[in-house]
């Protein structure tokens with residue numbers, strides 16, 4: 222019996238393009254524990270978004286399996302919420318209506334007024350209490366992504382799938398959003414944490430947020446190594462980066478990413 226919330230076993234994914242089959246992921250295996258925050262890092266094109274599409278149930282694998290709570294995954298499900306790189310709010314709904322709509326998809330049986338109350342709570346949590354009646358086009362990119370996070374959290378799914386949600390945000394706001402996500406996910410300990418699979422290019426982001434980091438090799442994506450993040454929670458970026466251990470750990474991740482690149486260019490390990 223599996224103890225993991227998500228169990229990925231020998232996952233292989235192919236795309237068919239112009240009648241040619243293209244291997245995007247090969248024999249990928251790792252587990253995500255209940256309430257665990259797992260990041261997936263790897264070079265562009267190594268199959269990170271493909272992996273999330275499979276977990277979301279949008280794309281069927283060519284081989285292997287994905288189980289959620291011990292049951293084979295088939296199609297999309299209301300236990301999974303998603304946040305993408307590009308702002309995914311509906312442009313024709315106000316910010317608050319976007320959140321209410323999300324809640325309606327996953328939390329059945331709530332009255333309209335209850336959905337509105339929850340939407341207000343989450344807008345406040347992400348600092349958008351005054352922006353609920355604005356349309357997404359009236360918000361900055363960072364504000365739109367805050368709203369997308371508010372919607373995903375308000376939907377209260379057991380699993381959150383996030384594909385580079387902060388990559389289009391400027392560095393300053395990115396740091397603010399990372400810390401916001403961290404504090405909302407860590408919570409005050411009174412509620413069970415959500416199980417998160419988070420795709421990123423950013424090593425520091427992965428370290429700050431994750432319990433565990435899955436390093437994929439470049440094309441086709443295979444698991445190079447699964448690394449446990451050794452830093453206690455609650456975490457703050459300022460405290461983390463001051464420690465020597467942080468630098469060592471960061472270098473280890475960089476060299477795991479770079480061994481793969483070095484092999485491809487036929488050189489020694491690249492040290493950045």
Ligand SMILES: Nc1ncnc2c1ncn2[C@@H]1O[C@H](COP(=O)(O)OP(=O)(O)OP(=O)(O)O)[C@@H](O)[C@H]1O
Pocket residue numbers: 236237238243245263264265266267268269270271272440
């Ligand atoms: N629908 C598709 N049809 C054919 N090939 C695809 C399709 N989607 C992705 N690919 C290819 O599969 C590989 C993995 O793509 P994927 O988008 O999963 O990479 P990624 O790791 O998310 O990259 P990035 O970091 O740039 O977002 C790439 O070579 C890409 O060109």
Ligand SMILES: [Mg+2]
Pocket residue numbers: 269270271384
């Ligand atoms: Mg991607």
